[in-house]
Amino acid sequence: MPQEPPVLPSLPRVGVYVDAENIRYNGGYQMRYDVLRNFAARQDGILQRLNTYIAYDAQRADEDPEYKKKSRAYQQMVRDFGWKITVKHVRRYTDEAGNVSTKANADLDMAVDAMLQAEKLEQVILVTGDGDFLQVVDALQNRGCRVELIGFKNVSRQLQQEADAFWSGFLIPDLLPVSYEPRNEWGKPGSCVRGVCTKWFPDKGYGFLRFMSHISPNLWTVDPRDPTSPYVSVFCHANEVAEDVSEDMLLNRETILEFYLAESEQKDNGLVAQNVRLAFGINR
Incomplete structure (x- = not known):
């Protein structure tokens, strides 16, 4: 009788979710999305979802053409690397003393997307340091997903411990460029x-x-x-x-x-x- 061909293991489907504002304010300014994509695919997984949640200040854009130009150019660059961008518009709040604060929180959008899309994923990579995602990590794991975490500074210790693996973004080659070494060849003598x-x-x-x-x-x-x-x-x-x-x-x-x-x-x-x-x- 002819032998049946061996069943090859399927490649894991990967979803990456980037809390861009949290990363930007905690040491990850200028993080490279192309390198992040390569890191997510390091085990030959299928990149099923590549989501990032980026703040945009429409009021500032009306007043500052240069900000508007740079923001649009940056978003286009990220899209060129194959990422879906969810734009979170900055909101302004004024307290009783007249102090104005701004906020563009993407936590809820990011958590909902990860949960809804998890049934078609085997691995989820969260790029954030926000401890509010603790329950999200637990829920994703209970749905059978392996959850990895990437962060820079001020990463919740509980979040690190709950994730299946934590990677410091500082240590991933070229994920965060060395600003004063524009031609830095990571790992080579002189770099x-x-x-x-x-x-x-x-x-x-x-x-x-x-x-x-x-x-x-x-x-x-x-x-x-x-x-x-x-x-x-x-x-x-x-x-x-x-x-x-x-x-x-x-x-x-x-x-x-x-x-x-x-x-x-x-x-x-x-x-x-x-x-x-x-x-x-x-x-x-």
């Missing part, structure tokens, strides 16, 4: 990267940093000695560490460091860290 300290020996005055060299489906393989790992270990001498970076910070894996890479004079194909400092002033 600027962001990473964490994995080992530090205060009595010896040196340690080792680790950074993600490229986007890979094997992000869980954190040991740089594994040939399938996308992570690289870098030697760091204490003399290269900024004065405001304490030993306690170095010993805390949540401290995000920014540093330059240089070729090691002691080890073939080895790298050393130079000008090591806190990334974007976080953890201060």
Whole structure:
């Protein structure tokens, strides 16, 4: 009898939901949507939904043609990368003292979309740090979705713990460009990267940093000695560490460091860290 062909595993359907205003105000200004798309597809998943929720101030646009021009150009660029944009118009509120505040909250739209579309998804990536999404994460998981979280600064600790995986946007290669290095080739000698300290020996005055060299489906393989790992270990001498970076910070894996890479004079194909400092002033 002829054998039936083997059943191939289906590719996971992925939905990405970006709380753009939360990200913009918490360290993710200039986040690259093309890199985010590549990261979401790193396991060859089908990008079923790519949604972002962006604020737009119509009143300011009427008064400031340059703002209107830049906003429209930015939205078009994001659409060119295949994203659906939900525009949230800024609303103004005046309190009893006459103080005017603005708000363009996309939480409800984003939560409803994720819940309604979840039945056709296996994986959901939420790009936010807002703890209000805690129940949304729980509900999506109960519907069978794997939920990953990407954030920059001020990310809810509970939200990180509830998600199936949390990725710091600072550590994803090129997701957040290095503004003062326009031609930065992430991971190459001479480039600027962001990473964490994995080992530090205060009595010896040196340690080792680790950074993600490229986007890979094997992000869980954190040991740089594994040939399938996308992570690289870098030697760091204490003399290269900024004065405001304490030993306690170095010993805390949540401290995000920014540093330059240089070729090691002691080890073939080895790298050393130079000008090591806190990334974007976080953890201060």
